[in-house]
Amino acid sequence: MLIYHPAFDFYNCIFRLLQLLSNLKDDEIEIERLRIWDFYLTFPNEARHISFPSDLLALKKIFKDKPNSYEDLIDSRRIFERMKPFQITAIKTLISYGFIEPEALENNFVKRTDKEIPEELKKRINDVKDERQNIIKLVTGFVDLPLYGDRGLKYRTKLIDFKYDYK
Known part of the structure; x- marks a missing residue:
């Protein structure tokens, strides 16, 4: 039986990442932070x-509304890790399209280039x-939150192990 979910759709991941990157004001963002935000998107x-x-x-x-029991994940960390190859491939594809700088990826960062997103795609993103x-809104609120440490984003989401982070 085949089951489709956007979490494991390469093209949907590219779209989500463009959506996140176009709403950020920072030049660079850590790959792990972007992956966490993509998970919540x-x-x-x-x-x-x-x-x-x-x-x-x-x-x-904002997120206190009645949850939809059909959308609950049994193991969110496992799903997050299953999404990783799709996310990394989407990032590398955005590099090949010229939307992300390749040099930043070597340092585990994602940096948007000056290349304009086509108008039709920009309209769909907005x-x-x-x-x-x-x-x-949540993502932009968490921009200043540190990624590492016992009070950072990794700790608060519990999606990535934070115990051995350099603080």
């Missing part, structure tokens, strides 16, 4: 499991549903 229902810092508790209220818009 794909599974917005999982955002209610994030441990929010006190200054971002207003964002948590036409986001409310649910996705909320996740993009």
